[in-house]
Amino acid sequence: MDRLVKPDRNEVQVLFIKSQKCSSTFKLTNLMHTMTVAVSLTTTNPSIFSINKPFSIIPPLSSSNYTLQLIDYHHHHPPLSDPPDAVTIRTAMLPTGKAHHDDLRRLFSKPGPHVFRDAVLTISFVGPTVAEFLITTHHTLTHERFKLFTNSLSQCTKPQLTSLIKPAIEHGNAETVAVLIKAGANPNFRDSAGKSLIPYAIQSGNFDILKLLVDSGTRIDNSVDLVLHEAAAMNRIDFMEFLFDSFRDELDVNSVNQNGETPIHVAAIHGHVEAIEFSVSIGVNPNAVDINGSTALHFAASNGNLNAVEFLLECSNVKYVRNRFGKTAFALAEENKHFQLGETLRFGDLLFRASRVDDVHALKRLLGEGAWVNRTDQNGWTALHWAAFKGRIKSVKVLIDHGACVDLVDDAGYTPLHCAVEAGHLQVAILLIGYGGSQVSLKSFQGVVATLDLESLEKHVTLISS
Incomplete structure (x- = not known):
């Protein structure tokens, strides 16, 4: 028996x-x-x-x-x-x-x-106490412990299952999150602040959890969740791409947090150049200011983030913006003893100065050291605008030889050729046209400045063209 x-x-x-x-x-x-x-x-x-x-x-x-x-x-x-x-x-x-x-x-x-x-x-x-204990004390459950966790859910109500999903996400175990959702946990749970589970999935750093929640129907309220801000703070471009693709209709990429910061501000604070670049690529405004009037460049400069500063100088026009405390990005860099960064922020100024005074040797040195030839000042002028306006023909040649754009317009719609004509610099205007400058009809300059001999200019242009 x-x-x-x-x-x-x-x-x-x-x-x-x-x-x-x-x-x-x-x-x-x-x-x-x-x-x-x-x-x-x-x-x-x-x-x-x-x-x-x-x-x-x-x-x-x-x-x-x-x-x-x-x-x-x-x-x-x-x-x-x-x-x-x-x-x-x-x-x-x-x-x-x-x-x-x-x-x-x-x-x-x-x-x-x-x-x-x-x-x-x-x-x-x-019961829920057992499940929570297993979740919060083990990031990875052994086979036996995972069986215990699965068994522990048998005496849990749906509200109890839902209360467990947030700690499961925070501890980064995708398997336990999947089991909870399958057992009846609500993937659209919101905490007392109105946040969905998506920000917690981002903070966990586990892409599988993020994808699992989206696939399970979790939705966001971007005014509360600020998912791009969360991902930008971690420099998780994979998260940012996935979130942008998944919630394109719900996302305002220029939404701000309680400090008035956009995702690009957050990325700049942490010096995450990749997150800054991605933010710009999806339409986040690099010129945006927070509640204190600070731009992303202010934060990058203040924290000494060289790569972030260099990128922001190329994609924004805020180098001379002062925050509510009267500080420019350069001033903050100097204040925090980021002297090398201060030189980077002044590169354009030095380039503009060399162009204005026709210091060809300084121009070549600055360009050789990496100064961006098409960088603009607060009015949208490049070094070529300044050289043309001042009639510095040698500087104009050096700048064009180093890739200066002859047709770049400033904030008022003026090209370097406009500047040369307005200032009455005939030879510079001829040189710019010879390099393929503005297609604007020469007659359009008539009356702009009386001292320019338009007939002589047309004659020289004809000779160049022939």
């Missing part, structure tokens, strides 16, 4: 609740038709668990209920063990049908063929 009794389950599930007495019941049925069976129940950890009837008698074809209880356990986390604790069921036939407690103790204290080891019931703890 294989066994004398049959348990109604393979494991005993204990609903664990902090600071409360925890217990669970199970049932044993006597399989013998005519014989009474004696039962002995023991646990692998008697210092933690007790059973209300460690010795008992079950009449033929009858059943008996038993209660497993946690003994005076005052900890806030469940007493998990590996391997799990268990209840061992031993039985013996009792021909007399009756026995006292001491008789049963003696019966099972003597090993022999008369004692059957009928079953071993695993003790498992279930």
